[in-house]
Amino acid sequence: xxxxxxxxxxxxxxxxxxxxxxxxxxxxxxxxxxxxxxxxxxxxxxxxxxxxxxxxxxxxxxx
Amino acid sequence: xxxxxxxxxxxxxxxxxxxxxxxxxxxxxxxxxxxxxxxxxxxxxxxxxxxxxxxxxxxxxxxxxxxxxxxxxxxxxxxxxxxxxxxxxxxxxxxxxxxxxxxxxxxxxxxxxxxxxxxxxxxxxxxxxxxxxxxxxxxxxxxxxxxxxxxxxxxxxxxxxxxxxxxxxxxxxxxxxxxxxxxxxxxxxxxxxxxxxxxxxxxxxxxxxxxxxxxxxxxxxxxxxxxxxxxxxxxxxxxxxxxxxxxxxxxxxxxxxxxxxxxxxxxxxxxxxxxxxxxxxxxxxxxxxxxxxxxxxxxxxxxxxxxxxxxxxxxxxxxxxxxxxxxxxxxxxxxxxxxxxxxxxxxxxxxxxxxxxxxxxxxxxxxxxxxxxxxxxxxxxxxxxxxxxxxxxxxxxxxxxxxxxxxxxxxxxxxxxxxxxxxxxxxxxxxxxxxxxxxxxxxxxxxxxxxxxxxxxxxxxxxxxxxxxxxxxxxxxxxxxxxxxxxxxxxxxxxxxxxxxxxxxxxxxxxxxxxxxxxxxxxxxxxxxxxxxxxxxxxxxxxxxxxxxxxxxxxxxxxxxxxxxxxxxxxxxxxxxxxxxxxxxxxxxxxxxxxxxxxxxxxxxxxxxxxxxxxxxxxxxxxxxxxxxxxxxxxxxxxxxxxxxxxxxxxxxxxxxxxxx
Numbered sequence: 123x124x125x126x127x128x129x130x131x132x133x134x135x136x137x138x139x140x141x142x143x144x145x146x147x148x149x150x151x152x153x154x155x156x157x158x159x160x161x162x163x164x165x166x167x168x169x170x171x172x173x174x175x176x177x178x179x180x181x182x183x184x185x
Numbered sequence: 186x187x188x189x190x191x192x193x194x195x196x197x198x199x200x201x202x203x204x205x206x207x208x209x210x211x212x213x214x215x216x217x218x219x220x221x222x223x224x225x226x227x228x229x230x231x232x233x234x235x236x237x238x239x240x241x242x243x244x245x246x247x248x249x250x251x252x253x254x255x256x257x258x259x260x261x262x263x264x265x266x267x268x269x270x271x272x273x274x275x276x277x278x279x280x281x282x283x284x285x286x287x288x289x290x291x292x293x294x295x296x297x298x299x300x301x302x303x304x305x306x307x308x309x310x311x312x313x314x315x316x317x318x319x320x321x322x323x324x325x326x327x328x329x330x331x332x333x334x335x336x337x338x339x340x341x342x343x344x345x346x347x348x349x350x351x352x353x354x355x356x357x358x359x360x361x362x363x364x365x366x367x368x369x370x371x372x373x374x375x376x377x378x379x380x381x382x383x384x385x386x387x388x389x390x391x392x393x394x395x396x397x398x399x400x401x402x403x404x405x406x407x408x409x410x411x412x413x414x415x416x417x418x419x420x421x422x423x424x425x426x427x428x429x430x431x432x433x434x435x436x437x438x439x440x441x442x443x444x445x446x447x448x449x450x451x452x453x454x455x456x457x458x459x460x461x462x463x464x465x466x467x468x469x470x471x472x473x474x475x476x477x478x479x480x481x482x483x484x485x486x487x488x489x490x491x492x493x494x495x496x497x498x499x500x501x502x503x504x505x506x507x508x509x510x511x512x513x514x515x516x517x518x519x520x521x522x523x524x525x526x527x528x529x530x531x532x533x534x535x536x537x538x539x540x541x542x543x544x545x546x547x548x549x550x551x552x553x554x555x556x557x558x559x560x561x562x563x564x565x566x567x568x569x570x571x572x573x574x575x576x577x578x579x580x581x582x583x584x585x586x587x588x589x590x591x592x593x594x595x596x597x598x599x600x601x602x603x604x605x606x607x608x609x610x611x612x613x614x615x616x617x618x619x620x621x622x623x624x625x626x627x628x629x630x631x632x633x634x635x636x637x638x639x640x641x642x643x644x645x646x647x648x649x650x651x652x653x654x655x656x657x658x659x660x661x662x663x664x665x666x667x668x669x670x671x672x673x674x675x676x677x678x679x680x681x682x683x684x685x686x687x688x689x690x691x692x693x694x695x696x697x698x699x700x701x702x703x704x705x706x707x708x709x710x711x712x713x714x715x716x717x718x719x720x721x722x723x724x725x726x727x728x729x730x731x732x733x734x735x736x737x738x739x740x741x742x743x744x745x746x747x748x749x750x751x752x753x754x755x756x757x758x759x760x761x762x763x764x765x766x767x768x769x770x771x772x773x774x775x776x777x778x779x780x781x782x783x784x785x786x787x788x789x790x791x792x793x794x795x796x797x798x799x800x801x802x803x804x805x806x807x808x809x810x811x812x813x814x815x816x817x818x819x820x821x822x823x824x825x826x827x828x829x830x831x832x833x834x835x836x837x838x839x840x841x842x843x844x845x846x
Contacts, residue, residue, distance in 0.1 A: 147672065156672060175678060178303060178778060179400020180382035181293060182538030182590065182793060183695055185774040 128154075226637040227831050228570075228629045229579045231279075232622050233272065233357070233373075234586030234797060236646035237263045237807045243619055251627040255639065255809045264806040265820035266645040268745050269696035269763050270797050272373055272586070273307050275644035275806075275821055276357040281337035282825030282840030286751025289336040290358065291759050292694035294777060299707040301680055303693045303778060305382075307374040308333050308360055321427055322474055331361040331510060336755055337839060340825050341367045341577070349832045350576035352569055355562075357581065357644075360533065361511040370519060371512045372581055373533035378471075378481035378509060379421050383500035385537055387545045388416050391493040394544075401539025402500075409494050414438040418451065418498060420471035421479055421509075432471040432479070438496065445490045458487040463553065466528030468504060480504045482528040484557075486550065497545055499554075503531045522565060529561040536587045542792055548611050551591065559584050559621060566625065570632045577828065582625065588618045589647045593795025597649045599769075601788040633811070638831055638846070642824060643806035648768045650796035652733060653789050654740050655773035656692045656764065657781045663727065665690045666781065680779040686710060690724055690761075693779055695772050695798040697760030698724070698744075721746055721761050728764060733786055742767045742800045752841060765800025772798065808845075816845040 130138065135150075142153035179185060241261075244253045255261075267275040267285065269292065277283075277290040285291045295306040309332045335358055341351040342365050350367065353359070357373030377383045385402035389395070395406055407414050420432040436451035445460035454467050464485040470478045481501035488495035503509055506523035512531055513519035522529065536555040540546040546554065559582075566580050592614040594602040626641060633639050660666040661674070667687035668674055676682070680691060685701060685708035692698045700717050703709040711717050725744035733740050743765035751759055766772070774791065775782055797804045808819055816823060826836035827844040836842070 152672065156670075159670075159673075171679075174302070174304075175778065176384075176400060177379075177381040178294070178305070180384060180402075180539060181305075182382075182401070182534065182542070183293060183796075183798065184777040185400055185542075185791075 224575070224636050225832055226573070226575055226634075227577045227828065228573070228633065228637060228639050229577070229828070230622075230626060230629060230639075230641045231276075231356070231579060231581040232585045232641060232643045232807070233581065233583050234589050234645060234647055235619070235622065235641075235643035235807050236589070237805060238646070239615070239619060240807055243616060248616065248620060249623040251623045251630055252641070252809060254630065255626065255641065255811055259639075259809065259811040260814040262808045262814050262816075262819055263646075264642055264808040264824075265818055266797075266801045266804065266806050267821060268750055268801050269765070270645040270799065270801045270804050271695060272644055273358045276373070277335050278821040279642070279644065279824055280339045280356065280358060281335065282340065282822050282836065282842050283337050283754075284750070284752055284822060284841060286747070286756040286759060287337055287754050287839060287841070289334060289755035289758055291747075291763075292697045294694035294697070295758070296693040296699065298699075298702075298705050298709075301683075301685070301691070301693075301707065301779070303679070305374075306334060306694075307358055310380065322425055323427055333359070333361050333363055335363075338837070339363050339365070340828050341365060341369065341579075343829060343834060343837065344577060344832065347832065347834055349834075351579070352573070352577070353579045354565065354569060355581040355583070356579060357533065362514045365514050367514065368518050369514045370522070371531075371533075373583070375503070375512055375531055375533040376510070377500040377502055377532045378479060379419070379501070381500075382534065383532055383537065383539070384419075385500050385540050385545065386418060386498040387540070388414065388496040388498075389493060391495065394495075396543065399539070399543050402537075402543065402545065404543075404545070407494065409440060412440040412442050414440070414494060414496075418469065418483075418501070420469075420481070420501065423473050425473045425477060432473060434469055434471060438494075440490055440494065447487055447490055447496075449485055449487075449496075456485075458485060460487055460490045462487055463557070468506075468528070469501065479509050480507050481509070482531075484554075486546075486554075488546075488550070497540065497550075499537065500532055502528075502535075505529060505531050525568065526561065526564055529565070530558050533583075534587065535583060538587065538590065538793070541591055548592075548607070548614075552588075552614065555584050555587060563625065563628075566628065570628060573632065577832075580625075580629075582622060584618050585622055585643070589615055589795045590793050591795075593647065593649060594792065597651075597794065600649060600651055600794050601790055602792060602794050637811075639809075639811045640824070640827075641807065641809040642821075644821065645797040645801075645806050646804040647795045647797055648799055648804050650771045650789050650794055651769045652736070652740075652771075653773035653787045654731075654733075654766070654770055655776045655780075655782045655785055655787075656698065656728075657776050657779065658773075658783070658785045659728075659731065660690055660692070660724075661781050662785065665724065668781070674781055675783045678775070678778045678780045680781075682781075689720060691779065692764075692772070692776060694760070694777050696764045696766075698728075698762040698764060700761045702761075717761075721748075725762050728762070733770070735786060738769070739767050740770050741765060742802065754839070765802065766798070767800065768803045770799070771796050810846060812846050814845050816843070819845040 142150045147153040267278045277288040281288045294303045311330045353369040355372035360371040360374040362369045388407045417433040422429040423432045439448040466482045470480045472478045482504045483501045484499040486497040505519040535558045541551040594600040595612045667684040673682045728741045728744040731740045745763040747759040823842035830844040
């Protein structure tokens with residue numbers, strides 16, 4: 123993993139630490155990585171991917 | 186192509202081949218074929234999913250007199266189904282007289298091994314190869330086309346070689362219909378107008394009903410303002426425009442301020458529906474560019490007027506009077522039926538599974554819809570019977586399958602979805618459809634003379650579906666799949682969180698398991714040859730030993746190594762293992778699209794409570810004939826040479842079956 127540092131507001135950092143622990147993440151870094159990846163994947167996810175999923179899920183046998 | 190990544194591949198829309206190829210034209214021959222007079226006649230009824238145990242039970246109770254009569258005249262056997270027992274696979278066995286290794290349909294879903302992306306296995310759409318762009322518009326210079334991916338020849342094509350006429354009504358896996366001059370209407374696999382299996386639209390003011398990503402339909406939030414609702418009906422993607430935007434039609438609903446009824450205004454239609462009333466078919470036309478539009482047909486159901494407004498619109502079916510895609514041979518056949526009977530369901534699997542699963546239609550509403558399907562089919566069967574003089578008539582019923590999927594929970598007390606309070610209302614839904622099938626058979630028996638051979642067959646039977654098994658999770662737990670991030674397990678489909686450099690096997694589809702093979706898969710790591718062979722045997726053996734800790738039962742009764750059970754012609758495309766699930770078990774809901782749930786096992790908490798994607802051994806089909814059936818254990822692919830033999834035709838060498846009459 124790279125070593126770039128990101129500045130976070132102190133209050134936010136405390137919340138991150140608190141919720142990372144509550145949600146079972148092994149570290150605040152893992153929690154932050156998860157959140158960022160989730161948001162980025164939303165932006166990256168193409169219409170076609172959604173379209174394909176939608177069409178395939180129309181088959182009664184899968185959901 | 187090799188240089189693009191999986192997301193780029195998806196973005197380019199190269200995987201599903203499911204866009205409507207507008208501007209296409211069919212090369213199908215228009216001449217009606219087969220006018221040779223032959224005194225030999227055969228009527229075959231294909232009753233999807235009809236189960237031998239239930240048939241026998243209700244025959245013994247005197248509830249299926251036509252079936253009992255046919256058995257007395259001839260014979261009744263269980264019919265060996267396909268590996269796996271999925272409808273597209275099974276019907277392809279029947280159509281071609283081969284097993285999946287010959288016809289190349291292995292599962293509802295196939296996968297692109299380069300990018301690990303799933304797609305439907307039956308048909309592909311090819312966009313026009315030449316286009317011209319003017320501003321925001323893209324015009325096709327050559328027609329797009331549709332390709333049926335089933336390999337081998339259909340038996341009615343062989344009958345055609347010998348000038349034996351055939352009418353093939355709604356045969357599954359026959360979309361687009363294979364090239365022939367015989368009269369054929371496409372069946373299961375025929376999409377709706379959007380190119381999908383079927384997308385309903387549901388308009389509601391009730392916020393709690395709003396769900397995203399439901400698959401198979403869209404739920405739209407609407408507002409009643411001054412007793413009026415304004416909404417849009419989505420249509421096919423517009424391939425005439427860059428980026429293929431979705432087309433749509435505006436419509437309005439005027440709610441009666443006093444009575445429970447409403448007027449719907451869409452294009453040139455204005456009609457009034459009472460609460461809980463279905464409309465008849467309405468033709469709609471989606472504008473693409475000023476000179477082009479795509480037409481379809483749909484039905485409206487006014488579920489509720491007040492306090493919440495609820496309107497269901499069926500998937501927009503291809504209009505048989507003016508088909509946007511090829512659905513019949515000759516092209517005029519669908520139009521002829523539409524002229525005689527008006528609009529009718531053209532989409533495969535016509536009753537709306539997804540609407541009942543998501544609670545948009547309730548049981549009664551689903552049955553009402555399926556009754557309409559059945560009524561249309563019976564009218565057309567009467568017509569085809571009345572003009573049937575020689576050759577072969579094949580007629581297909583979907584309702585037997587569709588009702589068993591949804592209503593099995595009412596005859597299975599061990600189902601997690603069994604609700605004793607509803608048994609008095611819906612406990613006889615399956616029995617009733619068997620009785621309807623009996624009436625259809627009676628029509629055929631009355632038509633038959635001494636020269637007519639009658640066969641009744643189903644592609645598979647049915648079993649309860651009580652527990653789910655996520656094979657991808659099992660593969661992960663047993664070290665065959667490695668995730669990139671363990672904490673993301675269960676979140677992503679299409680194996681997006683998978684480290685392929687450390688993954689040895691994966692499952693797409695309902696019964697298929699693939700080895701991550703070097704040289705075949707995009708990021709394969711298992712060497713073909715002895716390394717792969719040993720891994721296939723190892724996984725197959727382990728799968729057959731899996732026990733459900735909740736019940737103590739075996740989950741997979743047979744893990745079929747396809748190299749051992751499939752003929753060779755198309756075997757390279759086959760999964761490496763086909764999982765044969767025990768009675769009561771099926772693959773988990775999310776596993777077919779490559780999601781690795783957190784749990785391996787779960788209860789099946791879906792209304793979809795009967796299934797057949799199991800081990801072929803636990804769900805054989807039926808075979809009745811008005812002659813003695815010589816084979817003790819006939820199989821689907823035996824029926825094909827049997828049909829040919831009725832007309833004195835030798836079976837082609839690629840067919841693996843033997844005649845059974």
